[in-house]
Amino acid sequence: MMADVGILSFGAYVPRRRLQRSAIYAANAWFAPGLKGLAKGERAIGDWDEDSVTMAVEAARDTLTGIDRSTVGSLSLASTTLPFVDRLNSGIVKEALVLSDGVAAFDLTGSQRAGVSALRDAFEAASGRKAPHLCLAAEMRKTCPASDLELLSGDAAAGLLVGTGDVVAKFLGAYSLTTDFVDHYRSPGMDYDYVYEARWIREEGHVGLTSRALKEGLAALGVNPTEIDRLLVPISAKGVAATLAKKAGIPDSAVADTLQAQLGEAGSAHGLVMLVAALEAAKPGEKILLVGFGQGADLILLETTDALARLAPRRGVAGSLAGGVKDENYMRWLAHRGLVDLDKGMRAEQDQKQPSTTLWRHRKAVMGLVGGRCTKTGTVQFPKSDISVNPNDRTAHTQEDYPLAEIPARVLTVTADSLTYSPSPPLYYGMIDFEGGGRMTAEFADLTEEVEVGCEMRMVFRIKAVDDVRGFVKYFWKAAPVR
Amino acid sequence: MAKGIKDKVAILGMGCSRFGERWDMDADNLMVEAFEEAIADAAIDVSQIDAAWMGVGFDAMNIGPSGLPLSIALRLPNIGVTKVENYCASGTESFRGAVYAVASGAADIALALGVEKLKDTGYGGLPVRTRGTTFDMVGVTGSAPGNFAQVASAYRAAHNVSKDDLKRAIAHVSVKSHANGAKNPKAHLRKVVDMDTVLNAPMIAEPLGLYDCCGVSDGAACAIVTTPEIARALGKTDLVTVKALQIAASNGWELQHAGGWNGSYFHPTRVAAKRAYDEAGITSPRDQLSLTEVHDCFSITELVTMEDLFLSDEGQAWKDVLNGDFDADGRTPCQIDGGLKCFGHPIGASGLRMIYENYLQLLGRAGDRQRKTPPSLALSHNLGGMPSQNVSAIAIVGLADA
Numbered sequence: 042m043m044a045d046v047g048i049l050s051f052g053a054y055v056p057r058r059r060l061q062r063s064a065i066y067a068a069n070a071w072f073a074p075g076l077k078g079l080a081k082g083e084r085a086i087g088d089w090d091e092d093s094v095t096m097a098v099e100a101a102r103d104t105l106t107g108i109d110r111s112t113v114g115s116l117s118l119a120s121t122t123l124p125f126v127d128r129l130n131s132g133i134v135k136e137a138l139v140l141s142d143g144v145a146a147f148d149l150t151g152s153q154r155a156g157v158s159a160l161r162d163a164f165e166a167a168s169g170r171k172a173p174h175l176c177l178a179a180e181m182r183k184t185c186p187a188s189d190l191e192l193l194s195g196d197a198a199a200g201l202l203v204g205t206g207d208v209v210a211k212f213l214g215a216y217s218l219t220t221d222f223v224d225h226y227r228s229p230g231m232d233y234d235y236v237y238e239a240r241w242i243r244e245e246g247h248v249g250l251t252s253r254a255l256k257e258g259l260a261a262l263g264v265n266p267t268e269i270d271r272l273l274v275p276i277s278a279k280g281v282a283a284t285l286a287k288k289a290g291i292p293d294s295a296v297a298d299t300l301q302a303q304l305g306e307a308g309s310a311h312g313l314v315m316l317v318a319a320l321e322a323a324k325p326g327e328k329i330l331l332v333g334f335g336q337g338a339d340l341i342l343l344e345t346t347d348a349l350a351r352l353a354p355r356r357g358v359a360g361s362l363a364g365g366v367k368d369e370n371y372m373r374w375l376a377h378r379g380l381v382d383l384d385k386g387m388r389a390e391q392d393q394k395q396p397s398t399t400l401w402r403h404r405k406a407v408m409g410l411v412g413g414r415c416t417k418t419g420t421v422q423f424p425k426s427d428i429s430v431n432p433n434d435r436t437a438h439t440q441e442d443y444p445l446a447e448i449p450a451r452v453l454t455v456t457a458d459s460l461t462y463s464p465s466p467p468l469y470y471g472m473i474d475f476e477g478g479g480r481m482t483a484e485f486a487d488l489t490e491e492v493e494v495g496c497e498m499r500m501v502f503r504i505k506a507v508d509d510v511r512g513f514v515k516y517f518w519k520a521a522p523v524r
Numbered sequence: 525m526a527k528g529i530k531d532k533v534a535i536l537g538m539g540c541s542r543f544g545e546r547w548d549m550d551a552d553n554l555m556v557e558a559f560e561e562a563i564a565d566a567a568i569d570v571s572q573i574d575a576a577w578m579g580v581g582f583d584a585m586n587i588g589p590s591g592l593p594l595s596i597a598l599r600l601p602n603i604g605v606t607k608v609e610n611y612c613a614s615g616t617e618s619f620r621g622a623v624y625a626v627a628s629g630a631a632d633i634a635l636a637l638g639v640e641k642l643k644d645t646g647y648g649g650l651p652v653r654t655r656g657t658t659f660d661m662v663g664v665t666g667s668a669p670g671n672f673a674q675v676a677s678a679y680r681a682a683h684n685v686s687k688d689d690l691k692r693a694i695a696h697v698s699v700k701s702h703a704n705g706a707k708n709p710k711a712h713l714r715k716v717v718d719m720d721t722v723l724n725a726p727m728i729a730e731p732l733g734l735y736d737c738c739g740v741s742d743g744a745a746c747a748i749v750t751t752p753e754i755a756r757a758l759g760k761t762d763l764v765t766v767k768a769l770q771i772a773a774s775n776g777w778e779l780q781h782a783g784g785w786n787g788s789y790f791h792p793t794r795v796a797a798k799r800a801y802d803e804a805g806i807t808s809p810r811d812q813l814s815l816t817e818v819h820d821c822f823s824i825t826e827l828v829t830m831e832d833l834f835l836s837d838e839g840q841a842w843k844d845v846l847n848g849d850f851d852a853d854g855r856t857p858c859q860i861d862g863g864l865k866c867f868g869h870p871i872g873a874s875g876l877r878m879i880y881e882n883y884l885q886l887l888g889r890a891g892d893r894q895r896k897t898p899p900s901l902a903l904s905h906n907l908g909g910m911p912s913q914n915v916s917a918i919a920i921v922g923l924a925d926a
Contacts, residue, residue, distance in 0.1 A: 386647065387645070387646045387647045388647060388649075388652050390652075391652045391653070391654075391665070392654075395660075395661070396657055399657040399658060399661065400661065403658060403661060403662075406661075406662060407661045407662060420781070421782065422780045422781065423662075423780065424658070424662060426776075430775075430776050430777055430780040430781045431781065432777050432781065432784070453678060453786070453787045454674035454675070454677045454678045454787040454911075454912075455674065455677045456666075456670050456673035456674055456676070456677060456729045456730050456732075457727075457729065457730040458666050458667050458669065458670030458673070458728075458729040458730075459726075459727055459728055459729060460649055460667035460668075460669055460670060460728050460729060461652075461665060461666050461667035461670055462652070467729070467730070468666065468670065470664045470666055470670070471674055471677065472674065472678075472779075472787055472912060474782040474783060475782060478782045478783070479782050480779065480780055480781060480782040480783075481662075481779075481780070482663065482664050482779065482912060483664065484664050493677075494677050494678060494680070494681040495681065505661075515661070517661060517662060
């Protein structure tokens with residue numbers, strides 16, 4: 042008998058800030074009063090130092106809770122907002138996770154369906170793969186001020202570890218339709234999506250195309266619509282999911298919340314975000330039908346297993362949503378997303394050129410926060426060096442790799458620096474000591490309150506600086522308060 | 525331990541430019557201003573100088589590489605001129621070059637000059653710059669006040685000092701330096717300030733407000749040194765000699781070794797102070813030192829340095845400061861010339877400016893700000909870098925017979 046194919050683990054990440062839609066509306070009402078209908082609830086927004094890659098890293102870390110990272114065989118990152126057009130974005134994620142150089146990695150993009158399509162592909166490839174595949178999706182859409190999308194979108198990432206064996210949700214099958222339905226598009230060089238009329242998209246696309254896929258798919262999969270316990274439709278337009286359920290004969294009670302009130306629609310990642318949320322809430326033996334929409338539709342049918350109840354606790358979608366903080370500073374967010382220019386001052390003129398040679402030599406330290414541990418004395422340090430920092434035992438060439446990213450740390454010194462340039466002043470930073478050894482001076486991330494000496498911190502992979510002149514993003518690790 | 529250089533080298537002459545926003549001057553002009561005073565004081569001809577050292581912190585900002593700018597500005601007679609850079613300790617580093625050259629016998633007369641032209645950057649504070657390709661990937665590019673503010677948080681935690689108490693103590697440091705600087709015609713900032721002004725100033729890097737930060741200035745300072753024998757042969761009678769000159773550099777222990785340094789003090793300063801006191805034969809600095817010029821780039825730095833120089837007990841400096849121990853009329857005056865705070869901080873010049881003030885005080889030439897009790901031994905402490913990684917330079921000068 043073939044081993045079950047399915048989901049071995051899952052995780053998610055939603056940035057901490059929740060921009061109040063009322064704040065977006067308040068600023069734009071003079072120009073676009075019609076947005077009022079969308080001006081309810083809140084949307085997740087990434088901080089200035091986050092992008093689809095950093096969010097994917099967080100989702101991946103959550104997904105890999107309790108899992109030996111050396112068992113991961115491949116990974117993929119789906120997004121339509123990848124920071125690099127030609128540089129393997131999933132390769133950056135791989136370095137941050139300190140996965141083996143032997144993993145395969147690829148990016149998927151080009152459609153709002155990319156996340157769900159990637160997952161379908163991962164399931165179908167699983168039986169031919171020796172090791173689990175880490176399927177990631179992340180989205181941070183750049184939306185034009187005063188557009189519907191600005192209010193509807195939200196930033197988030199999700200991860201699913203797909204493989205065979207003791208799966209928490211078994212893959213029962215998939216169905217896809219592909220049609221060149223141009224509800225919106227974005228060409229190279231365009232800042233924003235060009236979106237067609239909402240009523241047409243809803244009738245011909247969201248409802249028309251998807252209900253056709255549901256009808257054909259359910260038949261092909263041989264599943265009775267009444268057996269579906271959770272229908273996941275990652276489309277925020279009001280009532281679409283309920284209409285689809287009704288047309289397909291799926292019970293109304295199966296229609297899953299789109300998370301529009303607290304998060305917004307996370308583009309190509311949203312299907313996977315909703316799937317993670319569903320898995321967090323589901324009991325063993327439930328049938329979950331996941332829909333992906335974009336130039337056609339994908340359907341994925343899953344059934345949860347007893348193993349779901351045994352999965353180690355994690356942040357997930359629920360934890361991320363619980364940790365949100367209200368933010369009414371629309372202007373700050375516009376500035377962080379490059380939608381409004383602020384006078385940054387001359388201090389911001391420092392050249393951020395990143396030599397590729399040094400990044401290559403130090404990729405483990407920079408991208409993976411890998412320090413050194415002396416094999417003789419056990420002294421841990423960051424970064425590694427030929428001669429140990431231990432003042433009591435001068436050892437040379439004895440250090441082995443020692444990853445620090447998952448080790449808790451405590452604050453030793455701190456300040457809020459208003460003089461140095463930061464996109465989000467004041468810049469908080471200080472010295473931190475890692476549990477079991479290792480010390481560094483780190484920038485502090487995700488601050489909405491003061492950090493004191495002694496505070497517990499966890500490391501997060503973030504944008505350190507952007508080289509605007511050469512279009513390069515520099516990543517490194519920062520310390521964030523444990524909450 | 526090496527025997528040291530106590531009394532092997534005498535200061536023949538010193539000069540210091542006016543510090544401040546010298547919009548009308550290049551680094552060359554500032555060098556000449558300091559040099560003309562120094563060579564007049566030394567009463568020698570430029571042809572008698574055997575070797576020269578120049579200290580500059582931000583060479584890329586003002587003069588460019590090598591020792592040539594000094595050689596050209598002063599039209600030195602094709603002698604060896606070396607540029608040194610050791611962060612904000614570059615001034616004392618240049619002094620070390622000249623002093624060691626004389627002490628070794630390699631030169632009879634040597635010159636040290638520190639200069640910095642900062643006010644061409646277009647903004648206040650120090651220029652933002654790279655600290656090397658590796659650091660730029662993993663380090664934090666904080667401002668100077670941000671880096672030094674770290675000490676305040678750790679000092680409070682280590683000694684259980686309340687936020688308010690420490691803020692008042694560091695405010696006293698600045699109020700005192702402003703009072704001193706007001707009496708100094710060469711100082712950049714010459715305004716007296718009160719506690720309320722300091723306490724209520726805009727925050728630069730928590731807990732350091734505007735008045736907790738020193739002035740960023742243009743300026744130059746110069747020393748001409750020789751042996752005591754040559755100085756006497758040249759007609760000098762009241763000799764100021766070098767009693768000790770020590771530099772200690774961090775090796776990464778503070779920054780990288782978890783559980784070691786607690787962040788609340790300057791490790792190299794303690795090391796350099798012990799060595800300097802040994803070299804100078806000082807056994808009780810509190811009783812023997814007449815006054816100090818320390819690296820008060822920020823008020824918190826001066827406060828903590830009182831402990832690192834063993835002039836206050838550990839964890840007690842904040843009380844001694846509030847008690848007025850380091851005021852101009854206190855137990856051991858600190859920054860009687862206004863310090864970096866008010867005299868100003870042209871990086872490469874600062875170490876030499878401190879020695880200049882100590883030299884004037886020892887010779888009774890400090891005018892309105894002259895210490896009433898005649899000084900005999902004076903310490904200068906010139907710090908480069910940041911609390912977690914720094915170069916600490918200490919020079920003790922004194923009357924030849926002290």
